[in-house]
Amino acid sequence: MSANINKDLVREREKCNFDIQELIHIIDGSKEKTLMRKKVEDLVLSVEDLKDEIPEDYLSHKEKFENAVRKGCKLFDVYLELIDNNIQKADRSPSNIYRIHEGILKQVNPFLLHFGLFIPTIVNQANSEQQAKWLRKGSKMIGTYSQTELGHGTFLRGLETTATFDPETDEFILNSPKLTSYKFWPGGLGHISNASIVMAQLHINGKSHGIHLFLIQIRDFETHEPLPGIKVGEIGPKLGFNTANNGFVGFNNYRIPRTNMLMKNAQVLRDGTYIKSKNDKLTYGSMLLIRVHILTDVAYELARAVTIGVRYSAVRHQSVLKEGEPESQVLDYVTQQHKLFISIASSHAFRVLGQWMWKTYTKVMAEIGDGNMDQLPELHALSCCLKAVSSYDGVQCVERCRLACGGHGYLLSSNLPGVYGIVAASVTYEGEYTVLLLQTARYLVKAWNGAINGKTLPSSIAFLSDNFNQKSSSWDNLPEAIIEGFKAVVAGKIKTAFDSIQSHVNKGRDFEDAWNLSSVKLTAASEAYARFLICDVFWSETKKMTNVSKNVAVVLLQLAELYLVYWALEKSGDLLMYSTISKKNIDNIQSRYEELLGLIRPNAVGLVDAFDIRDEILCSTLGSYDGRVYERLMEEAAKSPLNKDKVNDTFHKYIKPFMIKHKL
Numbered sequence: 001m002s003a004n005i006n007k008d009l010v011r012e013r014e015k016c017n018f019d020i021q022e023l024i025h026i027i028d029g030s031k032e033k034t035l036m037r038k039k040v041e042d043l044v045l046s047v048e049d050l051k052d053e054i055p056e057d058y059l060s061h062k063e064k065f066e067n068a069v070r071k072g073c074k075l076f077d078v079y080l081e082l083i084d085n086n087i088q089k090a091d092r093s094p095s096n097i098y099r100i101h102e103g104i105l106k107q108v109n110p111f112l113l114h115f116g117l118f119i120p121t122i123v124n125q126a127n128s129e130q131q132a133k134w135l136r137k138g139s140k141m142i143g144t145y146s147q148t149e150l151g152h153g154t155f156l157r158g159l160e161t162t163a164t165f166d167p168e169t170d171e172f173i174l175n176s177p178k179l180t181s182y183k184f185w186p187g188g189l190g191h192i193s194n195a196s197i198v199m200a201q202l203h204i205n206g207k208s209h210g211i212h213l214f215l216i217q218i219r220d221f222e223t224h225e226p227l228p229g230i231k232v233g234e235i236g237p238k239l240g241f242n243t244a245n246n247g248f249v250g251f252n253n254y255r256i257p258r259t260n261m262l263m264k265n266a267q268v269l270r271d272g273t274y275i276k277s278k279n280d281k282l283t284y285g286s287m288l289l290i291r292v293h294i295l296t297d298v299a300y301e302l303a304r305a306v307t308i309g310v311r312y313s314a315v316r317h318q319s320v321l322k323e324g325e326p327e328s329q330v331l332d333y334v335t336q337q338h339k340l341f342i343s344i345a346s347s348h349a350f351r352v353l354g355q356w357m358w359k360t361y362t363k364v365m366a367e368i369g370d371g372n373m374d375q376l377p378e379l380h381a382l383s384c385c386l387k388a389v390s391s392y393d394g395v396q397c398v399e400r401c402r403l404a405c406g407g408h409g410y411l412l413s414s415n416l417p418g419v420y421g422i423v424a425a426s427v428t429y430e431g432e433y434t435v436l437l438l439q440t441a442r443y444l445v446k447a448w449n450g451a452i453n454g455k456t457l458p459s460s461i462a463f464l465s466d467n468f469n470q471k472s473s474s475w476d477n478l479p480e481a482i483i484e485g486f487k488a489v490v491a492g493k494i495k496t497a498f499d500s501i502q503s504h505v506n507k508g509r510d511f512e513d514a515w516n517l518s519s520v521k522l523t524a525a526s527e528a529y530a531r532f533l534i535c536d537v538f539w540s541e542t543k544k545m546t547n548v549s550k551n552v553a554v555v556l557l558q559l560a561e562l563y564l565v566y567w568a569l570e571k572s573g574d575l576l577m578y579s580t581i582s583k584k585n586i587d588n589i590q591s592r593y594e595e596l597l598g599l600i601r602p603n604a605v606g607l608v609d610a611f612d613i614r615d616e617i618l619c620s621t622l623g624s625y626d627g628r629v630y631e632r633l634m635e636e637a638a639k640s641p642l643n644k645d646k647v648n649d650t651f652h653k654y655i656k657p658f659m660i661k662h663k664l
């Protein structure tokens, strides 16, 4: 096999000084999980029906969708077989196992919303009777999650779809009163789903009770025809997600049984009595869950992007470092390492944070199950800013990987545009970036106010109490000093935003206007808080790892340190403003950063090999394991339908007459 592997990659792999298999197990969670993942991959990727003859990129929008549904159904088959054989256990924790879809479908599984949101929403928001009915085998439902409307996505309280209780018939009547009330965006809604969870304003006896969730059948279970009173369709091509079948739906006096309101929390009784939920925000539970998942999602997409970027940069030679020497691998240019290594580190950071958030999420959910809501605001604040910052950073990192691949990175066959499309969507869906930062800011401002008044703060922000006076910290002990410095930045930025609000209020403005006028500072405070959290958790979790060989521990600590020093340099202005850092300290951090790039360089290919993403899932001409970059580029180019004819018809139809007309 090694005979066919690019010689640069062979040399790079020989240089790697840690056990790649060991790191693969760490990333997967354990040796057993790696074995299970590989077993699933072997089985799924060997299914002939799941392979494409024509590259997806040459298909029309309709053909892409139809091919994705065909493969999605086949995947279902294979998965169900795996579950029956107990190979793929039902595990809701964020993991890499379902990623295989991205290799097979290239983009998004059209059934993703069924598994990712429809089923989890029933599990979390429906009562036990409803669950027994809707989750049973033979329920015939393929579902999605319809919340966003043409006119409103962010401001959920402004949603316009209505569900009005009719006591005569014991039903809700669903209506989309205006064009802007149409549900717009839900994945799989266009032509896949026959049912959906729908968020609508509940009205009983002329009184509005706010937004609630309803399970609604959209299409006939046998014929798949839209049911009377329902107008449904697909929303058209997008930057990415083109196999996701995002759709629209409108309701015209469409009736559903009362018992189709999801009633785990709030309830409507037969006589129309409304029983309030213990906490309104429990209706938003599905969003919380997906925001937690997104950290791990971004970690994985970054792993894909940087695997492509690093392998290509090892294979690619361009320019000479020293006259008379052969052309250098572009990976040897320190600027190239600067472009790429932060993506390796960020992928590990988001994976570690994803695991940490998942633990926090399951703990808080268990407490909520016991009726204790105390930790919900903190969980919401954490999930909002971490989702926002990880997805935003993810997009920047994927773009850097694309730039690192020069012109060839611009080809769809590099798959960097594809990965970009997937990550870019996550900045917007499940709560838009700025909006989520402002949610966390609400929490931080409240906490600051509490701290000023001597209140005990939740653990994740307890440090605020110590930072009123921006205590001096020593910059001798890098990289921990950076975490301390970031604490001072968080405190300083919250204080700046808080003081700004106060000052506008003191000048006679409403609190809401003062908030809006201070909102750039508020989002900056939230971003700083997320950055501190990522650095703190990534560093401490990496440091406390046990049962790891020395070399793997060293390389993981180098990545964690690289992450910290990279962000210290990016945020040096903030550190200068709010912490005790000096220019000399920053110079030291810069030197350490460059030193770390050098230390990581020999292991770079080993590190991306440890993400262990098979070629069939990476789907990239530039990033395959064997490094046959130029051969693959030409093989892919040969697949262009334009290359079927030596002379294209347009020559005779347009070009020749044009040449004659203009005497060219």
Ligand SMILES: CCCCCCCCCCCCCCCCCCCCCC(=O)SCCNC(=O)CCNC(=O)[C@H](O)C(C)(C)COP(=O)(O)OP(=O)(O)OC[C@H]1O[C@@H](n2cnc3c(N)ncnc32)[C@H](O)[C@@H]1OP(=O)(O)O
Residues within 6 Å of the ligand: 072, 075, 076, 079, 098, 111, 112, 115, 116, 145, 147, 148, 153, 154, 155, 156, 157, 187, 281, 282, 284, 285, 287, 288, 290, 293, 376, 377, 380, 428, 429, 430, 431, 432, 435, 439, 442, 443
């Ligand atoms: C074949 C086999 C296959 C196997 C496959 C197996 C697969 C399985 C693997 C699965 C992998 C999955 C991958 C998924 C991929 C996903 C794909 C893409 C999906 C995309 C879906 C979507 O895109 S779906 C729509 C999301 N659309 C939003 O995301 C709207 C944002 N908009 C809001 O979320 C609210 O509108 C907004 C702003 C909070 C204001 O809400 P509002 O106005 O009601 O509230 P206020 O701002 O007034 O706040 C009042 C107080 O509520 C507090 N609070 C607010 N929210 C809270 C909350 N959630 N929890 C607690 N507390 C909360 C707040 O902190 C305040 O607290 P306080 O008063 O104490 O300060």
Ligand SMILES: Cc1cc2nc3c(=O)[nH]c(=O)nc-3n(C[C@H](O)[C@H](O)[C@H](O)COP(=O)(O)OP(=O)(O)OC[C@H]3O[C@@H](n4cnc5c(N)ncnc54)[C@H](O)[C@@H]3O)c2cc1C
Residues within 6 Å of the ligand: 113, 145, 146, 147, 148, 151, 152, 153, 154, 155, 184, 185, 186, 187, 241, 246, 425, 428, 429, 430, 431, 432, 433, 434, 435, 438
């Ligand atoms: C690929 C994809 C898949 C999706 N899938 C689904 C799905 O399955 N189901 C579903 O229901 N929805 C889905 N959505 C919709 C998605 O959840 C919304 O687009 C998202 O929540 C943002 O809402 P919006 O589009 O209304 O943006 P808007 O809120 O209109 O945002 C526009 C701009 O206004 C700013 N803004 C808005 N409010 C404020 C504020 N209070 N303060 C400051 N700035 C503000 C935002 O920052 C943004 O810059 C999907 C979207 C995408 C892109």
